[in-house]
Amino acid sequence: PKEIFLKDYKAPDYAFQKVDLIFVLGEDKTLVTSNIRVIPNFSDGAPLILDGERLKLVTLKINGLHVSKDNYKVSARQLHMTSLPTGSFDLEVVVEIEPQNNTFLEGLYKSTGNFCTQCEAEGFRKITYFQDRPDVMSKFTTRIEADKTLYPVLLSNGNLVDEGDLPDGKHYAVWEDPWTKPCYLFALVAGHLVSRDDSFTTMSGRKVALRIWTPPQDFSKTAHAMKSLKLAMKWDEEVFGLEYDLDLFNIVAVPDFNMGAMENKSLNIFNSKLILASPETATDVDYAAIEGVIGHEYFHNWTGNRVTCRDWFQLSLKEGLTVFRDQEFSSDMGSRAVKRIADVVRLRTMQYPQDGGPMAHPVRPHSYIKMDNFYTVTVYRKGAEVVRMYQTLLGKAGFRKGMDLYFQRHDGQAVTCEEFLAAMFDANKVKFPTFPLWYAQAGTPTLTVITSYDADAQTFTIKCKQVVPPTPGQSKKEPMLLPLAVGLLDSHGHDMRLTSVKDGASLHHLTSADGDYTTTAVLHVDKTEQEFTFMNITEKPVPSLLRNFSAPVRLVSDVTNEDLYFLLAHDSDQFNRWEAGQTLSRKLMLDLISAHQRGEKISVDSAFIKGIRSILLDSSLDKDFAARCLTLPAEGEIADLMDVADPDAVHIVRRFVVREVSACLREDLLNTVKLNRSSIAYDPSHEHRARRALKNVALGYLASLNEPETIDVAVNEYKIASNMTDQLAALNAICQNPGNLRSKSLADFYEQWKEEALVMNKWLALQAMSDIPGNVENVRRLLDHPAFDIRNPNKVYSLIGGFCTSAINFHAKDGSGYTFLADVVLQLDKLNPQVASRMVSSFSRWRRFDEERQALAKAQLERITSQNGLSDNVFEIASKSLA
Numbered sequence: 001p002k003e004i005f006l007k008d009y010k011a012p013d014y015a016f017q018k019v020d021l022i023f024v025l026g027e028d029k030t031l032v033t034s035n036i037r038v039i040p041n042f043s044d045g046a047p048l049i050l051d052g053e054r055l056k057l058v059t060l061k062i063n064g065l066h067v068s069k070d071n072y073k074v075s076a077r078q079l080h081m082t083s084l085p086t087g088s089f090d091l092e093v094v095v096e097i098e099p100q101n102n103t104f105l106e107g108l109y110k111s112t113g114n115f116c117t118q119c120e121a122e123g124f125r126k127i128t129y130f131q132d133r134p135d136v137m138s139k140f141t142t143r144i145e146a147d148k149t150l151y152p153v154l155l156s157n158g159n160l161v162d163e164g165d166l167p168d169g170k171h172y173a174v175w176e177d178p179w180t181k182p183c184y185l186f187a188l189v190a191g192h193l194v195s196r197d198d199s200f201t202t203m204s205g206r207k208v209a210l211r212i213w214t215p216p217q218d219f220s221k222t223a224h225a226m227k228s229l230k231l232a233m234k235w236d237e238e239v240f241g242l243e244y245d246l247d248l249f250n251i252v253a254v255p256d257f258n259m260g261a262m263e264n265k266s267l268n269i270f271n272s273k274l275i276l277a278s279p280e281t282a283t284d285v286d287y288a289a290i291e292g293v294i295g296h297e298y299f300h301n302w303t304g305n306r307v308t309c310r311d312w313f314q315l316s317l318k319e320g321l322t323v324f325r326d327q328e329f330s331s332d333m334g335s336r337a338v339k340r341i342a343d344v345v346r347l348r349t350m351q352y353p354q355d356g357g358p359m360a361h362p363v364r365p366h367s368y369i370k371m372d373n374f375y376t377v378t379v380y381r382k383g384a385e386v387v388r389m390y391q392t393l394l395g396k397a398g399f400r401k402g403m404d405l406y407f408q409r410h411d412g413q414a415v416t417c418e419e420f421l422a423a424m425f426d427a428n429k430v431k432f433p434t435f436p437l438w439y440a441q442a443g444t445p446t447l448t449v450i451t452s453y454d455a456d457a458q459t460f461t462i463k464c465k466q467v468v469p470p471t472p473g474q475s476k477k478e479p480m481l482l483p484l485a486v487g488l489l490d491s492h493g494h495d496m497r498l499t500s501v502k503d504g505a506s507l508h509h510l511t512s513a514d515g516d517y518t519t520t521a522v523l524h525v526d527k528t529e530q531e532f533t534f535m536n537i538t539e540k541p542v543p544s545l546l547r548n549f550s551a552p553v554r555l556v557s558d559v560t561n562e563d564l565y566f567l568l569a570h571d572s573d574q575f576n577r578w579e580a581g582q583t584l585s586r587k588l589m590l591d592l593i594s595a596h597q598r599g600e601k602i603s604v605d606s607a608f609i610k611g612i613r614s615i616l617l618d619s620s621l622d623k624d625f626a627a628r629c630l631t632l633p634a635e636g637e638i639a640d641l642m643d644v645a646d647p648d649a650v651h652i653v654r655r656f657v658v659r660e661v662s663a664c665l666r667e668d669l670l671n672t673v674k675l676n677r678s679s680i681a682y683d684p685s686h687e688h689r690a691r692r693a694l695k696n697v698a699l700g701y702l703a704s705l706n707e708p709e710t711i712d713v714a715v716n717e718y719k720i721a722s723n724m725t726d727q728l729a730a731l732n733a734i735c736q737n738p739g740n741l742r743s744k745s746l747a748d749f750y751e752q753w754k755e756e757a758l759v760m761n762k763w764l765a766l767q768a769m770s771d772i773p774g775n776v777e778n779v780r781r782l783l784d785h786p787a788f789d790i791r792n793p794n795k796v797y798s799l800i801g802g803f804c805t806s807a808i809n810f811h812a813k814d815g816s817g818y819t820f821l822a823d824v825v826l827q828l829d830k831l832n833p834q835v836a837s838r839m840v841s842s843f844s845r846w847r848r849f850d851e852e853r854q855a856l857a858k859a860q861l862e863r864i865t866s867q868n869g870l871s872d873n874v875f876e877i878a879s880k881s882l883a
């Protein structure tokens with residue numbers, strides 16, 4: 001396989017001014033005709049090289065005449081044309097494809113009988129020959145012909161300009177998209193679908209028709225998605241001044257989809273699980289995810305579609321920015337602190353391991369074999385943190401100025417990350433020379449902070465040291481700008497006024513945006529070692545460091561446990577309140593793990609239990625926030641902090657802490673369940689979601705005790721549950737403990753929900769993720785269960801992906817988990833390389849474990865890479881993991 005490098009970028013030789021597509025959709029074959037107005041970008045008569053895979057070329061014409069066989073060559077991946085006319089010309093290409101046999105789910109394929117497309121990143125080349133790259137932007141028209149009974153609804157991008165009947169029970173529709181776009185934003189849908197219709201009036205008074213399409217039986221489950229869409233449209237106008245630019249916005253939900261959703265111009269296509277919701281079948285987490293992803297895809301209309309990427313290395317230009325935008329949207333719709341906590345947890349548990357492993361890559365990668373492998377947590381989520389840092393450095397108003405300038409300069413263009421950075425800095429007349437390194441250097445920086453108070457001088461000094469660790473291909477790293485947000489608490493737990501800070505020789509006066517004093521200072525840490533001194537600090541403060549997680553770093557500090565309990569109780573920065581609790585939990589668990597490994601008896605100290613209890617009983621707290629504070633760091637996060645990951649020890653210790661907390665706080669937890677039980681009717685408001693979250697965390701603790709009384713509570717909650725949030729949480733609580741009750745409850749749930757595919761995915765995932773001993777065999781058996789289907793990505797993510805999150809079973813000492821995953825990856829690779837490649841990624845951290853496990857995992861990785869006919873997708877991940 002060929003590796004592609006950012007440094008080799010070359011502008012395309014030809015522009016495609018206009019593209020007219022005709023699709024004749026059929027059961028055995030589909031005919032695709034494209035008419036392209038081709039304009040040379042340079043005058044050197046370069047060959048025209050079109051990408052194309054799995055296509056059967058039928059005819060090829062230039063200016064209406066068949067192209068002679070001597071003047072073109074077709075290979076497995078390209079159509080290579082020479083002896084072209086000078087100047088512009090019309091190219092006509094006709095190809096035949098078989099969407100009904102497309103199990104890769106990219107290009108044009110069928111899902112439950114309907115036609116749909118997925119083109120990003122390089123799927124359009126599976127539809128027709130094209131310069132399949134984002135810097136080729138064209139105006140598209142699309143004519144679709146299909147059987148009218150089977151496919152009554154025909155959709156593509158833009159506006160419907162014509163439709164009508166054809167002979168033999170067929171009909172047609174013609175769509176015209178007035179906006180130029182790269183082919184990865186092309187979309188087509190044909191099928192038996194119904195729509196929920198609504199409308200939105202934009203800030204300039206234009207009425208936009210909104211339609212969400214689903215199979216008829218799902219119509220009742222699209223109300224929440226529609227509500228979310230309208231909220232997102234309004235939010236983008238209010239916060240960024242961005243208005244929708246067409247009179248129609250379509251969303252289609254399909255059950256078979258490789259990722260979450262796709263932002264095709266005016267025709268978003270979504271994985272059903274991110275559209276369909278009813279209280280009975282979807283959890284509060286699902287509701288929030290739907291709102292967030294509807295927002296995300298809608299926001300792409302400006303950040304991604306109107307301004308797109310020059311090449312795929314720039315992916316974070318649109319994804320990091322759009323994730324940041326959807327995070328802010330969700331924060332404004334719900335609780336800002338809780339959203340920030342959830343996002344940081346995801347970053348820590350998913351991105352940090354990637355950044356510390358063999359697949360570590362910068363937010364803007366330098367090379368790739370398969371672009372699909374780079375739709376990563378690094379590009380998306382670390383990318384969003386980079387965007388957030390601009391806002392932390394420039395302030396909200398400064399960030400908005402930068403966004404305005406970005407659109408003013410680049411609307412309609414395909415650009416790079418430099419151009420975004422330049423707009424941000426130019427609009428604010430600043431230069432931060434080490435900030436661009438965030439795009440180029442991989443690895444999570446470690447920021448070590450040592451503090452000291454000088455009572456005589458009334459100064460408080462913060463000494464910083466940053467280390468960016470080496471990563472594959474990057475042994476040496478430069479220090480980069482880390483915005484470090486700091487607050488200082490006085491002995492009452494109040495924020496001190498921060499008036500000035502010395503950075504080396506220069507003194508900075510600190511004021512808030514409105515010119516008043518500030519209580520949070522953003523220090524610019526941009527050297528390997530650096531010292532900041534706060535002046536006029538009248539008593540020894542407790543520092544609150546990295547407020548709101550102002551930079552994606554690993555913070556190591558000399559803050560004591562006593563200080564952490566103080567911060568947990570008092571910090572005005574809600575994120576850091578939670579973080580203080582997490583830091584305490586991490587320290588506690590790591591200490592207990594060492595003790596356990598030394599064979600000592602372990603115990604949880606009473607200060608920790610007291611801290612947890614004070615959160616549980618603090619009625620002034622947002623209950624969702626309290627629920628987060630009561631949730632201990634996941635096993636994976638703890639294992640990630642060890643020199644050699646020991647999944648068994650981590651599991652034993654975490655479980656021990658959970659049981660100790662439960663035993664000590666039994667009555668308080670029982671009360672929490674009682675007091676926060678849902679009223680009979682489901683209420684989606686924040687207040688009620690928060691009550692459910694707190695109740696269900698308490699329920700999980702209680703069930704861990706595996707005592708008749710606490711189990712009865714969980715069984716009762718299961719029985720009276722009026723919604724999926726409560727029902728699933730109760731089932732989860734019960735299923736912690738192996739035995740008859742567990743099997744009976746799982747069977748009961750199955751009987752109730754077997755007709756609901758999305759609920760069945762939860763049932764699969766719950767079993768797959770289970771910590772019960774020897775679960776590999778259960779999961780293997782589930783492969784043959786009617787609720788599973790290896791061709792449906794959601795089911796694979798639930799069962800196989802779910803299994804890999806259970807450290808003790810996936811990393812079972814006998815290697816059975818590794819063999820299982822390799823078996824599945826090899827089977828899956830033939831059907832759907834993108835999904836197979838996501839699954840094989842679970843192997844990538846194999847070097848973190850003990851030698852026996854390393855040997856077992858390595859053997860399976862080698863078994864995979866030695867397979868004939870392996871996809872480039874899986875090859876890239878597996879071989880880089882072994883390197």
Ligand code: B3K
Nearest residue numbers: 120121259261262372375
């Ligand atoms: N842009 C798409 C992702 C496409 C993934 C292709 N393998 C969804 C999103 O991030 O909005």
Ligand code: ZN
Nearest residue numbers: 296300319322
């Ligand atoms: Zn996106």
